[in-house]
Amino acid sequence: MTKIRVHELAKELDVSSKELISVLEEEFSIIVKNHMSVLDEEDAALIKEIFADKEKKTTSADDEGLVSVVDEYENEVDKKISIEEKKNRNKTKKSKGKKSDETDEEEVSDSIEIGETITVKEFADKIHKPITEVIKQLMFTGVMAAINQEIDFETAEKVSERLEVQLIKKIEVINAVGEVEEEVEFESEGNEKRPPVVTVMGHVDHGKTSILDAIRKAKVTESEAGGITQHIGAYTVQLNGEKITFLDTPGHAAFTTMRSRGAQITDIVILVVAADDGIMPQTREAINHCKAANVPMIVAINKMDKEGANPDKVKQELTEYNLLAEDWGGDVICVPVSAHTKEGLDTLLEMVLLTAEMEELKADSKRKSKGTVIEAKLDKGRGPVASLLVQNGTLHVGDSIIVGSTYGRIRAMFDDKGKNIKSAGPSIPVEILGLSDVPAAGDRFNEVKDEKTARNMADKRKEKIREERINSTSRVSLEELYNQIKEGKVKELDVIVKADVQGSVEAIISSLEKLSTDAVKVRVIHGAAGAINETDITLASASNAIVIGFNVRPDSNAAALAETENVDIRTYRVIYNAIDDVKSAMIGMLEPEFKEEVEGTAEVRMTYKISNVGTVSGCYITNGKVTRTSKIRVVREGIVVAETEMSSLKRFKDDAKEVAQGYECGITLEKFNDIKEGDIFEAFKIIEIKPKEL
Structure with a gap:
């Protein structure tokens, strides 16, 4: 069938x-x-x-329903005619004379909204008054201001009162640390379809750039040293009238560096695997990075034109990483391709568009733009140059933007082919000029009202960065896990495992994953044989994970980066020590239970009032014992009237640590003196029930 x-x-x-x-x-x-x-x-x-x-x-x-459609059309025509008539009537009114002009001006200028500060010229334009009139009124209020000088809201309000104009103060949407807060109407991502953003990852020399080169028909590899991608670029291609944006990165390292800065810009990952080579160490790392980012993956099995190409071997190796090809009953799309003969490339692009359709990628092109920096550099002739990916809204030449801790007004904008453009919508990469400084790859950008607002926000962010450096808090570590859980963090421990041999890696991963319970989950996001390197630290930093090394040490660069990024590295010589440490940390992650334990009861036989001390009660221990550290519950006729702590416990004139049943003692309570004969003191303590062993 x-x-x-x-x-x-x-x-x-x-x-x-x-x-x-x-x-x-x-x-x-x-x-x-x-x-x-x-x-x-x-x-x-x-x-x-x-x-x-x-x-x-x-x-x-x-x-x-044809008749009803015709009726609707006629109704619409009638509406348009009535609107045109209204417009004509308004035009006639406006042309009636000077008095009506002044009335219109008053109506227009009624309730004008301005910010904290405004220039004299802008203020005059807003209230539709001559600049000379505004300057004259400013002089009457005691302010000497030129045409381009700024005045504050209070001064503008005084002038507006004289000119009979009502002002409203505009509330800026900038918080204390210079973050852009979204307006309520822009909370949703919109309902317009946007092109998918695709990152190509894989092992060295498996043909990542060659595939991109074949797709966009531009000879990128020829200009690159040794065929290795030396920069981060972005390119847009079209298939069947639909656009796809490709990020050409040097691999998973840049992908994760961007993610560590909070820039989740990739919608789909194409994992390139050579059909004659199979899964290699960097392929394995790319898979782990992709899984950690929770991004859909399409596997491109490249070099199908070579002898010895075996796509089934690649699919078999993928199963070791819980990736099952769709033609084997799984959900991972595998497409055999050849960058050399261009075989299967159209199918690959179709699969990208189908995956994008299932992901329902939406955006709103009418809102203020926001997105991420793909790469940035300082050009001798042009100054700071940044490649941006617009993720929502539309970016225009002349817009003011805040990018990380830098800012600027866009002077010029170019597309991926170097063509000068005026605007760019969602998922479109552009190169811009006009920033005050070079931003970092992965920095987020937001469009703001004007350059002054952007500058103020950038200053606040710089101040925040300085404060964070001074009061830098550490990332997750085994010691800090319990504290972080108390603060409401997720009960999940991400771990990266490195060992001297692959067998040890698998043994440690298996042992760690068995520790997972319903309350606390251990997730090994990457495991490999070899020394702890910078890539491991970058992934740990992005995923807030700890690094466990068995019979391996971090190299000097990795150790320095771990110190900078505050990543916890643990090295062991015995596997069981590593397992025990993680188990202890997990027990710490479990919230302890508390239980009340009654130690004893005492009956108040007599009370004494002593100045500067309070009420001393002479008690007889009727049951159990009373210790100096006990908490006391005062019970009167079966009703609890107070719950407090003990300030002193004495036998005759001497202090006592505890008094047992059948003995008499003197007790004074903290902040409670309304003690009566016949009261019962119930001594109790709160004990912590430690979580059971995992």
Whole structure:
């Protein structure tokens, strides 16, 4: 029996894969994993018939409703005519004379909104008054200000009162540390479809840049030293009228460095694996980095034109990392390609667009722009140059932006082909000029009202960075885990394992993962044989993980980076010591239980009032014992009247640590003197029940 894929059937029916999947589940109770799942020919034929019936019904309904459609059209025409008449009437009113002009000005200028400060010229324009009149009124209020000089809101308010204009103070959306707070109307990401942003990762010489080169038909590899990508670039290609943005990075290191700065810019990862080579160490690292970022992955099995190419071997090796190819019953899309012959590249791009469709990537092009810095440099002739990826909104030439701790007004903007452009929408990479300084890759940018606002925010951020350096707090460590959990952090411990041999790595990973419980989860995000290097520290920094090394040491660069990034590195010679340390940290992560334990009771037989001391009660221990550290609950006729601590416990004139049943003693209480004969003192303590061993 022949079968058909969901996305192929969706294309035939001219609907999206997402819509078809929901129809299959709701109307046919057919559960499918994703757009790559297969359907039987019988089911597909039935679905086609039902869709055809729906189309017929829709057509007939349209015919029936033709009259109503015509009526609606006529109504719309009538509305437009009435609007035009209103406009004409307004024009006639405006041309009636000077008096009506002044009235209109008053209506326009009623309730003007300005910020904390404003220049004299801007203020005059806002209230529709001549500059000379504004300057004259300023002089009457005792302020001598030139046309381009700034005045504060209080001064502007005084002038506006004289000119009979009402002012409203505009509240800036900038918080105390110079962060851009989103306006309420822009909380949603919008409903416009945006191009997917794709990162290509994989092992050295597996053909990452060659695939990109073949896709965009630009000879990038020829200009690069030794065929290695030396910079971070971004390129946009088109397929069937839809755009795809590719990030050409030097690999997973840059991907994770950006993520460590909070820049989750990648929507889809293409993992390039050579068909004649299989999974290599850097491929393994790329898989772990991709999983840590929780980004959908498409595997491109490259070099299919070479002898010895074996895609099944690659798929087999992928299963070792819990990645099962879709044609083997899994959900990972694997596409055989060849950068040399361009075989399978169109299929790869189609799979990218299908994955993007399933991810439902949306944006709002009408809002203020925001995004991320892909790369930045200082050019001798042009000054600071930054490559930005617009993630939401539309960026225009002339916009003021805040980027990390730098700012600027965009003087010029270029697309990925070097062409001068005026604006860029969501998921479009651009190169800009006009920043005050060179930002760092991964810094976020936000469009703000004006350059002055951007400068003030940048200053606040710089101040915040200085304070953070002074009061730098450490990242997660085994000692700090319990404190971080008390502060409300997630009960999850991310670990990176490095060992001298692969066998030890697997043994440690297996032992650590067995420690996971319902309360605390241990997640090994990366494990490999070899020394602890900078890549491990970068991943740990991005994922807030600890690094465990067995029979290995960090190299000098890794140790220096770990100190800078405050990453906890633990090295061991015995596996069980590593397991015990993690187990202890996990027990610390479990919140302890507390239980009250009654130690004894005492009856008040007599009371004495002593100045500067308070009420001393003469007690007889009726049950158990009373210790100096006991908490006391005062019970009167079965009702608790106070709960406090003991300030002193004495036997005759001497202080006592504890008094047992059958003995008399003197007790004074903290901040409670209303003690009466016959009161019962219940001595108790709160004990902590430690979590059980995992």
